Structures are given as C-alpha cells and as structure tokens.
Amino acid sequence: MREIIVGVSGINAVDNPGPGIGVARALLDDKDLNVKIVGLAYDGMEPGIYLDWLIDRSYIMPYPSGGYDAFIKRLEYIKASFGLDFIIPNLDSELPLYAKYSEKIEKLGIGVFVPTLKQFHLRAKNRLAEVAEKIGIKIPQTEVVTSHDELVEAVEKIGLPVMVKGALYKAYRAHTTQQAIEYYNKIVAEWGYPIVVQQVVSGEEMNVVGVGDGEGNSLGMLGIRKLWITSLGKIWTGVSIRNQKMLNAASSFIHTYNWKGAFELECISNNGDVYLIEINPRFPAWSYFAAGVGLNLPSNMLRKAFGLPISQNMDYKVGKLYVRYTYEVITDLQPFQEIMTKGEW
Amino acid sequence: MNRSQQLAISENGFIFDPTTGESFTTNQTGLAILNRLKKNESSMEIALKMREEFEVSLEELERDVADFIDHLRTYGLM
C-alpha cells in the first residue's frame, strides 16, 4: 500500500479542543492504510506538535485571513519538503479558503474533500430555518436582526432568556435585554451583521457527525448524546445513540444538498421533537468516537477521495461510552525552539 | 539590572530566561547584540564592533542598536 501523507489542522487539543488529533488517530487506526500525518498548526503551543507518536511533522501555517497566496505557498513548501497528498481541514476559519480554492489545491497534487463554497454558506445561522425545513427538522424560534430596535423586538417576541448568535461565529446566552444588547454589540464589532436571536430550547443535547460523498450518499454517520460538558460547553463524556429523527435529518441533509465532506449537526431533543441548533461543515472534536465504535469516518473520506474500497458497514452499537481524559507529555524545549524559530518540527 | 546575563541564548535565535520561563526569538543581528550585551559592552562599542562584521553604515547601526535596546527594555530584559 503506498504511503499517503495527510495534513491535519486543528491539532490544538486544549480545553476547547480542535478536531485534528481525533482525526489523526482515526486515520492511523486504519491498519490497511499507510498514512503519515502532518500537523498544520497556527500556534507554537498547539499540543499536537508535541505528540510525536501521532504526528510525524508539524508546520506553522499562515492565517487563512492572510489570503490565498501565502497559504498556497506554504502548502507548496510542505509538499516539496516533506510531502503532502491530502488535507483534512478541521477549523471553521479555514473552510472558506479550502472550499473556494479546492480545485487549485488539487492541482498541486494535494487532495481535499470539502464542501463547495455554496454548501459552506448553508451553515450561516440566518439560513438555518430554510435548511431545517428542507431536511425535515425543527428549529428554535429564530429572528434575524440588524439593529437595536429589531433586537429588542425579537427579544420581546421570543421571551427571555435568548441565545444571541453571530451568523457564523459566537453564541451567547442572554438573561436580560441589556445583556442581549451587550452581546449584540460584541458580535457585531467582531464579526459583523446579521445577528440571530434564538429561543433557548431546553432538553437533551445530541449531535450527529457524518460524511457526505458529494453525490448525495452517506459515508457513515454517528449520533452522540452529551452526558457531561465542560464549563466551555465542550463534550467530556457522551454515549452513542440512534435517534431516528436526527439521523434522518442528517441523511436528508447529505441527500438534499449533495453535501461533500464532514459535517456535524448540533441538535436538542425536547419531548420527542428534535431541534437543529447549528451546522458545522467539518469534523467535530469528538469524531474519534465514530472510529472507536467501528465507523471510521476520516478513513472513509480518505478512501473515497483516493478511490479505495470503503467498508460497507454503516452500523454502530448504541450505548457505547465516550470518555475524555487529560494526559501530560514531558518533552524538551527543543521542539518548541524549532517551531518558534523555523516554523516546523 | 541587566537581565541579559542570565539568558540562555541558542544559535538559532531562541532565547530562554531560566528565571522567569519566558522565551523570545531574535535574528542573527539581534543575537550579535545580545551576546555583546552579555559581555557588558556599551551600545557604542557594540555598534563600532558590529560595523566591522556587517555591511552597514555606522549611523544605521547606532539607530538600530538603540532601538533594539529600547525593545529589550520594554520586555524588561535590560
């Protein structure tokens, strides 16, 4: 089996973990593949850089906000100096760049399996209602606002507390109108308009991770129910579930939009109803769970991209437990020194 | 106090302060200045000696050394 060098970003396995380490582990779990992992980091302190049993070499990347040229030059450099056959981008801020320039990146001989820019835009929270309707799932009462007046109106209409969200990034729970205005200003200053005001639906938080093949078919999906979350709202313990309403919506999402690549639907279940809260156009941080229960989604994606046979098993056991834990690595200052001075290690 | 005495300075421009755990990066010319500061050379001495090593005018060097030391001060290294 020929060696495939896969670049993985989001190797910041910290208290708000990126998905990269889980994706890397999943790929390495597939013993029929001969995969080497390249870590694509944005900061010298991303823990993945120091996990040498998972990641063979790490490179500091220019920020996607710096534009296409710098980014592409860096990918070319990595390809030339170490090799790079495929990239799985795992961060929201990178996706627009990979989506827009996927063809150009593929021309460099670096494969990607990401949604189109048009598909990426579906995740905007002001379009959630439209998507939810098409894929047959409910959403909490939602108002899209662009002024203080509209914000106050929306808060009155929905009733406190409310979620105040940016179209793409940031979400805060506001318990008073004053708080809602503060969050509104904060998000507008950083990310711009529009702002989404959403009813807070209480219930069980459950998510589904999946991969679409870009032709309307699923390359596998797994449902999880959060059992314990951290103070940052990140999943720490969870259990695999099969909620048919949620899984049907995910299938329909893949089918309706010919979704290409990984995605996560964040949902809340309340009295048998399932509400869609958010769409993430990438693997979630907990996606190793799928590989752990025999549904290796990153490997399926890679296999699809390279035309390799894909396991036909799309089933998984419910009631499997997902437990995160902390761990320490002791190493020399040298890797840090190298990454800070040379940008690679 | 001249904290530069206690810094661990590596050849690739990585600087580690063992008493505070802070680290810094610098370039070759910065490295040259730091190594001379460690030997307690004055900024004028540094500029004069470095002019012999590098292709640069004394005026530019004087300005740059002064600015570099200014920067070390803002980091509390001088």
Add this chain to the structure above:
Amino acid sequence: MRMKYETPVIQKCQTGLMNKFGSCPHYSRKIRTGIDDVSIDNLVEKYGSPLFVFSEKTLRERFREIHRAFSTRYPNVTFAWSYKTNYLPAICAVFHQEGAIAEVVSEMEYDKARKLGVPGDKIIFNGPYKSLHALEKAVSEGAMVHIDHLDEIYDLEKVADKLGRKIKVALRLNMDTGIRPQWSRFGFNVDSGQAMMAARRIHHGGKLIINGLHCHIGTFILEPDAYGVQVEKMLKLAYQIEDQFKFGIEYIDIGGGFPSKSKLKGTYLSPDLSVPAIDDYAEKITSAFYKNLRPGDFPRLILESGRVMVDEAGYLITTIHSSKRMPDGRKAYVVDAGVNILFTSFWYKFKLEIDREVQGVNEPSIVYGPLCMNIDVIDEGCLLPPLNRGTRLIVSPVGAYNVTQWLQFISYRPNVVLTGENGKVDVIREAEDLLDIERRERLPEHLLLSSKSS
C-alpha cells in the same frame, strides 16, 4: 568579508500569538516596485511623495469586465459614472470614453460634467438637495432628474410651467431588501405605499411624466440576493404605475453599492473570500429582471457603480519619514500621507506594499500619518519588516472617495497622476501650493502686519 546586514529584531513568545507567520518574511510581505510598468522610484522622483497614482489600464479593464457581466446577460444596459466617487476630469473622461453617462448629486458635479462635454441628456441628476436654479438648468438641458421628495415635485412643476412643457422625471425609491442599515432617507418608500402616492400626485398634476425608477439600497453590499429583492419590488411598482397612470417606464436604475476588494476594518476573511464576484451580482439582478418583466418588455437597466469601478485602480505612494519604538514594544512609523488625504482609512484596512526587498523578520507595527493629530493613523496594527527612512509604502485600494473627500488641512494636497495605457504618465491634478490655499482668502487692510511695522 563582511556579512549581510539585517535590522535586529526581538519578539516575545506569547500564548496565543506564537505564529511564526506573523513574522516570517516570505509569506506576508508584499513588494511592489511599479504600477503598470512605471517604477515607483521614477514616479516619486518626478512627481514627489506622497503621490496618488491611477492606472488607466485597470480603470478600463474594470469597466469592461463589469459592463460585460451585465451586457452579456441583458440586452439594454447603461452605466452611469458616479461622480462623487471620483470626479477628477481625467477619471470621468476615461469612463465616458468607455460609454458611461454621468451620475451627479449636486450642482457643482453637474457643472463639472457639462464642462467636461457631457450633454445634459446623458446626465442623471440625483440627490436630496437640488436648488430651483439647478433644476431649471438641468431640465432645460434635458437631464434625467430623479425626484427625492414631495417638495421637488412642486419645484419641478414650477419649472415645467416656466418652460411651458411637460418634463420627464424618475422617482427615487427606498425599500426593505434585507440590507441594514436600510437607506430610507432618500426617495419615496415603496413598502408603505408612499411611492405610489407620489406617482398619483404627479399624475394628478399633469405636468410631469414618470419615465424611470431609481433605487440605491446601500453601500458595500456583500449580499447579491438583496439586489434580486430590489429589482422585483421595482418592477412590480413600475407595472403598477404603468397600469394605473399610463406612464411608460423606460428605465430602471438600480443604483450602485457593489463592494470593491478592499478589507473593511474588523472583518476576518480576506476580501477575495468575502466579496462575491461581479458575475454573482449580475446573475441575481438580470434573472430578477427576466422573472418579473412582461414578455417583450426590456426597459433600460441603469447601474451607478462607483467604488467597484475605480477603487482598485488607485494607489497612494507614501514615504517613511521616521520610526520610533512604542512603550508596548511595537514599532511605529511616521509616513508623509495622513488621513487628511486618505479619508477611507477610517473604515478600510489597506493593503500595504513595500517598494523594495527588505531583510529581516516582520514585527507588529503601526503606521502613523504626518498630522499632529491623534486620529492620524493609517494602520493601527500590521506586520512589517524593519523599514529604513525613505522606504516607500504603496497603499491600496484608494481610488474611491479619497480624491473627493480629502480635506484641506494643514498641508498641500499632492500630485495625482495617471499611468496611461500608452506607457505615458500624466499629471491629472497638480500638487497644491500656498496660492491655491489663499486664493479666496482676503486680509482686511488694517490687519496687514507689514503696514504696522513700517
């Protein structure tokens, strides 16, 4: 053998900021040694610094690209050059040569267009303030007047009486297209029925003929769909007016507002990712036309694009005058161009290019203008390699609004040149001197200083 010199730099490794690419020279540094094959050195040597440079090639290419996006999709398209974006005669002339008519919003702009040789019937006269005198002049020369409010209807009826003929006019509209802030201060509101009432009033008066509708939904609109909504509402209203009052609507002016590829402050994505292609706008707009037009009807589509045509054709060359180290460790540069000539710096994060290869790593820097004013900041946080005095920064895009909104404040405004398609460089606005500043100033005799001392 002496070694190659590089300015010494030191940076602290700070949590959350340990990205080498902040500082790596090869990835974020941009060099520009010329504009349209004319070297920056030659330009500055001959015309001084700071210096505005416009590229005729880019102006024409941009116009043609945008024109093509619409004219290949719809058979009846006219562009009107928005004078307020840049009314230097040379710039306007380029667009007129390309076939654009003029869009003006004041009597001064109207006079400028006429002086340039644009006939009255190729001028759209917009804006909330048109004096009776200006209206009379414009109407008698056949200009396309867009009515902003009810009082203007009365004024125009007076003009019609005076000229003894009926006058063709267009109605300016405002509406909710989902864009915020909603530009509701100009024209008549469609959603509330105000626009229909205005049409009824005009019909009732019998002195004016509505032959066009105009609406401008905002500026720097990043959502092409909004134009689709706008077109649909305008065409519905057009047919309502035609059916009820038997006016013939000959043109639909959808205004401007397309964004240029400049980075607004506070946005994360680079403009090549956040700004939709002009074809996306053209597609939404023309398909909304086809969806809502009656068979066989192709009213003229007028666009008043300004920024998107001219912004990227303009550069400002500026020279580093001095540098200093700020108390927070950042490097600060003082350059010879300030916010007085770079008005758009209040909302743009410009592209900064350096005129030469520079050794050394980037460091967090601030670029200050030369004014003795705290607000005079060109860029409050950028990564630049150590730059010597005399190095030049090329600031872009600056083609829109700067040479109309610049201020006469404590210094002379610099030369503006055009790099021609023929390789020639022409001054299109000379640098000012004291005579320009003082030409209209008068000193009463008893205040003359020399008279007292003699």
